[in-house]
Amino acid sequence: MTLLAPALLLGLLGLAIPIAAHLLGREPPRTIPFAALRFLLPDDPTVTRRRALQNPLLLAIRLLLLALAVLVLARPAALDPSGVAIVAEPHDAVILVDGSAGMTLRVGEQTLMQRAAERAEEVLGALPPDTRVGLLTSDPDGPTLEPTADLDRVRDTLQEWIAAGAPRPGAWTMAEAIPRATALLGDAQADRKRVIYAVSDPTQGGLAGLTSTTDAGVLVVPLSVVAPDATPPTHVGITEVTWASAPEIDPRAVRITARVHRSGGGDDVLTVLLALAIGDQEVTRATVDLAADATESVEFTHVLLGEETFAAATLSLDLPEDPLPIDDTRHAWLSADDAVEVTIVNGDPSELRAHDEVFFLATAVGVTDRQQRLRLVSLAPDQLESRIRERGDRALAGTDVLVLANTRAPTEDVSPAILAAVQRGMGLWITMGDRVEPDAYNARLGPVLPLLLREAVQVGTAPGLAQARIEGFAPPDLSHPVFRGWGGELGLTGAQVRKIVLCEPDPARRATIALSYTSGAPALVTRAAGSGRVALLTTTVDRDWADLPLRPGFVPLATAVLDYLGDSGANARSASVFVGEPRALRGDAGLTITTPDGRELAVAVGDAGVATFAETFTPGHYRGDAETPITFVVAVDPRESDTHWQSITATDDTDGTRAAIALPRWRVLVLLIALLLAAESLLRLGFGARRRPHP
Amino acid sequence: MGALVPADLGELLRTRVLRVRRPVWGRGHGRHASRRVGLGLDFRDHRGYVPGDDPRQLDWRAVARRDRLVLRQTEAEDELSLLLVLDAGANMAYGEGAQSKLAVARALVAAFAWTAIRQGDRVGLVISQGDEVDAALARPAAGRDRLDAISRRLAGLAPRGRAPVRGLLARVAPRLPARTLIVFVSDLLDLATQVDDASAIEGELLGGLAQLRARGHDLVVLQTLHADELEFPWDGARLVRFVDPRGLRVDVEGAASSLRARYLERLGAHLRELEAACETNGLMLARVRTDASLGQTFATLLGRLAGDPGAAVAP
Missing domain, CATH: 2.60.40 (Immunoglobulin-like)
Known part of the structure; x- marks a missing residue:
């Protein structure tokens, strides 16, 4: 608590006047124990009463009024509890208000957005004169205001934006918005500081992701909308909805899995209702018990009715009191039939099916219950090239996954189309074989390859290892997304690999190894490239270099890889x-x-x-x-409903140019004065009424 | 005893004796003139011998001169019975240290007791305070033990409550030995037990004392007064609140100047009334100011008791 005009407190001395008048008039009489009281008779009875206080309460109220009036004039203000300081000298500033969905969180009576508005108002009120202020929100559609000296315009713009329904999901994170705010500030003037006042919640997407200065040297002052020691309210949200067809139940059955997360909370277990609606009609409900900070999965099984290909499913939590309602509802399109178009380029076709590259893959895919999901088309390499030459990029538009099985590298005029398709979300699986030329692959498909290829080697040809002519697979990395949902044995034990293609280690490519050989060399490497995914099998999918297709694990492996690659694309299931x-x-x-x-x-x-x-x-x-x-x-991005408030360290006031934000606290005093005035009037009325019979 | 009696009074006590003007009627041989013919040394009278008289009392010179048997009669000297009655109510508390009314009263009582015991007289002490009368030492007795008892009683004395007057007389009067010297020490300012009965009780007290006088006792009323009570030194516009130490009367608050004249007037009237009443009833009234020299006061008292007419009533 501080005073903006402390000198005016001298006015409190005025309080002494009535008190002194009273004290001087009312000296306490000297008390004397006197035995001869019998002979004392007070002459004038009013002498003893004249200076007595007639109404001490009235005096107290009037004194309080006087004191409060002085106090209001001295303008008491609380220093900002977070210890945030604004720049005390005139400067150029941009107030950056978080417009993400997380700001709809209700804390107490207010949403964070309302608090943010107050906070921005505080900053505007505390800024030194001659400061130019701009406004930016992290909402891409939100208002943008160049720095201006007209603070009312900033206020109005902010109010209009909030009145128009802000915040909404899909905002930038604060860290993403900082460069835009910096651009708004323009180039530095020599004598003026540039400051961004970031008003947000202390989450990772809010203030916690900010640095204290930007690359351009702009000071970032974090202004948290919550108290530093506050705990976020507990809320429940659906973080993820996945579904898969469940043909073992019914050809048109789907299994929907929702993950419900409870953020915060105490020892109690919260039971929430989760409702599944198809179209406009609620189908079923389930309850889920949530401990504090727990995530639970709820599984629904639903058989799609009617002839529609897709059914609009809505999962919603029945939680009217949830402080963050924005993540209480999730949507999904359900479909019993969501095919993945797989185009297999067969580099080594053979009359003998057992020697054909595609035979094993097609067979493996055909035996699974995913038969309906994976639609295989087989092409020869020159067919693919001619199609691409004919139709350009559109040749691959209908393909979700492209498999290059033991194919010579695509020609130079074709490979850019493949690269572009991968960037747009197509899956690409490259398997090795005798027709693969590593250098050509590196040259033409290098940008998307998980790892650059070296050369094909016979395993066990290293010095001293002449006897071991075969190699097996090491236990797979089950945490890899390819193997999602799998556990334990893959059925690849005992596989014998005779020849592999080595890869060039390159951490910059961010490739992940799903499966490797017992020697440690990578067997199955994946990588996300653009929107698409690329997988690389460093041996053959037929029996040329390995007996992998003969192993029982080959079927699930092939399906999983194709599923994984197809998942990234623009198909219905992951849509x-x-x-x-x-x-x-x-x-x-x-x-x-x-x-x-x-x-x-x-x-x-x-x-x-x-x-x-x-x-x-x-x-x-x-x-x-x-x-x-x-x-x-x-x-809604689950990150937007993140309410893990982190502690924000206020930026250091190294240059001493900053002053604490003073929050005005005199308004409540003015209210108090009004109340006291009313009380004083009432008291005087009552007092006068009491005195009237005795004039 | 030393603690009770100031130094100048103690010095005085060594040389003075307590004598009363009137003959006493003691039980044993003392040094006070007795109503009876006795075995003293002072010549009193001659009378003719009647058979049965002690031949040792024949005044042979007178027999030779008058030629008939004449007996020499001498004054008897009897011991004195002294009863000290002390008002130790809270009204006696006024004053600082040795100047307080109770301290002065106590010193005087102690001086009386010491003087009397030293010359073999019998002394009793009655203290009234706190609405009760302590008559444990009321029956006069002589000797060192009595003096010690009185000293102890006086030493532990603190002013307290009101001193009852009615009970006092009722307790004291019936047991008195004949021709007792009763010394009543009080400020006699306000003897009331209720708000409005001060005059009545005063009259009752004086009447009771007069009855005792009529029954042959000697009565001395010692009125100890503080100078403030006599002179009312407070003046001016300052507010003063007077509080009754005995908690009987309501407080009086006001500017001292507005109170003073009427107080002095009423007090003077009261004192004059008291003097007149004592005069009428044959009580010896001695007024003691606490700021006066105690030795001087006591000497004057002794003188008046012995019949010296020079001492005035009022200080």
Whole structure:
């Protein structure tokens, strides 16, 4: 607590006047124990009463009034509890307000957004004169205001933005918004500091991800909207919804798994209701018990009715009191039939099926229950090349996964199309064989290869290892996404590999090794490239170099790899994007997308046969028109509902140019004065009424 | 005893004796003139011999001169019975240290007791305070033990409560030996037990004392007064609140100047009334100011008791 005009406190001396008047008038009489009291008679009875206080309460109230008036004039203000200091000299500033969905969190009576508005107001009120202030929000659609000396304009803009429904999901993180704020500040003037006041919550996507100065030398002052020692309220949200068809139950059955997370909470176990609705109709409900900070999975099994290919499923928590309602609902398009188009380029076709590259792969895929999901097309290398030459990028538009099995490297005029397709989300699986030329691969597909290839070697040819002519597989890395849902034995034990292609170690490529040989050399390497995924098997998928296809583990391995590669693409099953993320769509002509709020938006298709739909600002179901059966859902990024408040260290006031934010505290005093005035009037009224009979 | 009696009074006590003007009627041989013819040394009278008289009392010179048997009669000297009655109520507390009314009263009582015991007289002590009368030492007795007892009683004395007057007379009067010297020490300012009965109780006390006088006892009323009570030194516009130490009367608060004149007037009237009443009833009233020299006061007292008419009533 501090005073903005402490000198005015001298006015408190005025309090002494009535008190002194009273004290001087009312000297306490000297008390004398006197035996001869009998002879004492007070002459004038009023002498003893004249200076007595007639109404001590009234005096107290009036004194308090006087003191409060002086105190208000002295303008008491509380120093900001977080110890944040603003720059005390005139400077250029941008107030950066977090507009992410996390700001809808209700803490007490207010949402974080309302607090942020107050906080911004505090900063505006505390800024030194002649400071120019701009406004930026982390909402991509939010207002942007160049630094101006007109602070009211900043206030109005902020209020309008909040009144227009901010915040919303899909905002930038604060760290992402900082460069934009820096750009707003423009180039540094020699004599003025540049400051960004970041108003947000102390989460990772908020203040916790910020540095104290930007690369351009702009000071970033974090202004947390929550008290430094506050604990976030407990809330429950759905973090993920996945589904898979369950043909063992019914050909049209799907198994939906929702992950429900409870953030915060005490020792109690919270039971929440999770409802599944298909279309507009609620189908079933389930309860889930959540301990503090626990994540539980809820599984629904549902048999799709009707003839529609896709069913719009909505999972929602029945939690009206949840402080963060934005993550209480998630959407999914369910489908019993969501095919992955796999194009296999057979580099070494053979009349003998047992020697054919594709035979084992096609057989393996065909025996699984995923038969309906994976649609295989087989091509020869020159067929692929001629198609690409003919149709350009669109040749691969319908392909989810491209398998190059023992193929010579694509020619130079074809490989850019493959690279572009991978970047857009196509999966690519490259397997080795005698026709593979490592140098050509490195040259043409190098940008997406998980690891650069070296040369093919016979295993066990290292000095002193002449006897061991075969090699097996080491236990797989089950944490790798390829093996998601698998456990223990893969059925690859005893596989014998005679020849492999070695790889060039390169940490910069961020490749992950899913499977390796007992010697440690990588067997199956994956990598995300752009939106797509690439897998590399360093031996053959047929029996040329290894007996891998004869092993029982080959079937699940092949399915898993194809599933993994197909998952990344633009197919229905993974067709979920976060709010604000653009959605890449395939199509030949123009598309029309229906948004959850009923709008129909036309999307132009680019040259590569890919349209980019960017209006993904509302969570919910999106669908194409009847001719183009495209569906996808937009979900809230679970990171936005992160309420793990981290401690924010205030930036050091190294140059001593900063002053603490003073929050005005005199308004409540003014209210108190009004109350006291009323009390004083009442008291005087009552007092006068009491005195009137005795004039 | 030394603690009770100031130095100048103690010095005085060595040389003075307590004598009373009137003959006493003691039980044993003392040094006070007795109503009876006795075995003293002072000549009193001659009378004719009647058979049965002690031949040792024949005054042979007178027999030779008058030629008939004449007996020489001498004054008898009897011991004195002294009863000290002390008002030790809270009203006696006024004053600082040795100047307090109780301290002065106590010193005087101690001086009386010491003087009397030293010359073989019998002394009794009655203390009234705190609404009760302590009459444990009321029956006069002589000797060192009595003096010690009195000393102890006086030494532990602190002013307390009100001194009852009615009970006092009722307790004291019936047991008195004949012709006792009763010394009543009080400030006699306010003897009330209720707000409005001060005058009545005063009259009752004086009446009771007069009855004792009529029954042949000697009565001395010692009125110890503080100078403040006599002169009312507070003046001016300052507020003063007077509180009754005995908790009987309501406090009086006011500017001292507005109180002073009427107080002095009423006090003077009261004192004059008291003097007149004592005069009428044959009580010896001695007024003692606590700021006066105790030795001087006591000497004057002894003188008046012995019949010296020079000492005035009022200090």
